Amino acid sequence: MASALFIAVLLTLASSGALASDPGPLQDFCVADNASAVLVNGFICKNPMKVDVNDFFFSGLNKPGNTNNRVGSNVTTVNVNQIGGLNTLGISLVRIDYAPYGQNPPHTHPRATEILTVIEGTLHVGFVTSNPQNRLIFQSPQRGIANAVFGSNPKIDDGVLAKAFQVDKKVIDYLQSQFWEDNNN
Structure with missing residues (x-):
């Protein structure tokens, strides 16, 4: 009797189409619209129809920075200001080049x-x-x-x-x- 009840409950749940997962995100990405003065948890999102490959690309981390200065280092920063596609992700990256005995x-x-x-x-x-x-x-x-x-x-x-x-x-x-x-x- 208990096994028949278990099978009946299992079949009912299976046929109800119940899903146990998180809903999909509101959007796939939120590329920063640097032209907007509005800030909401980062920059406001750029119109997705105006997003292109350049919103996800930065050129320059492969190039050494000039360390000929008083502290002997150069920091190349990459954040949402350089790659709009990082908007709202909380991600940034830096390349730091040091001269001998240089420091940050x-x-x-x-x-x-x-x-x-x-x-x-x-x-x-x-x-x-x-x-x-x-x-x-x-x-x-x-x-x-x-x-x-x-x-x-x-x-x-x-x-x-x-x-x-x-x-x-x-x-x-x-x-x-x-x-x-x-x-x-």
């Missing part, structure tokens, strides 16, 4: 992740945690960059920071000596 100055990535691939040479990378530790390992958007950079433990090398901020080492030493009493009790 300290910066933040709030609510973002960074993945590095070194093609040639050696790259020394450090991240600073946020309050209260300010440890030189990882980074977080919870804390200002000044406290994280100048108040890290262990301290970031003053020569690295002097080059990154293009100031004398004495300025960096002074700034590092000022950080940081925790007032978040």
Whole structure:
């Protein structure tokens, strides 16, 4: 009796056409309309009839950047401003070229992740945690960059920071000596 009831329920469900899946997306893509002043979670979508291959293409990541500058690096950015087809996807990419002993100055990535691939040479990378530790390992958007950079433990090398901020080492030493009493009790 129980097996007959099970088969009846199974046949009823099979014949009802019930589907267990997510509905399709509202659209396949949302290429940025850079001409529009309206911003909704990114740029407003370009008319799909005006989308072409250039909206999904960027030329230039294969070309080395000029590293003949004070920090010895060049960043080539690729985001929705360069490839309209990245709109609303939360994706960006950079190519960073370094001269020997060059660096990419300290910066933040709030609510973002960074993945590095070194093609040639050696790259020394450090991240600073946020309050209260300010440890030189990882980074977080919870804390200002000044406290994280100048108040890290262990301290970031003053020569690295002097080059990154293009100031004398004495300025960096002074700034590092000022950080940081925790007032978040």
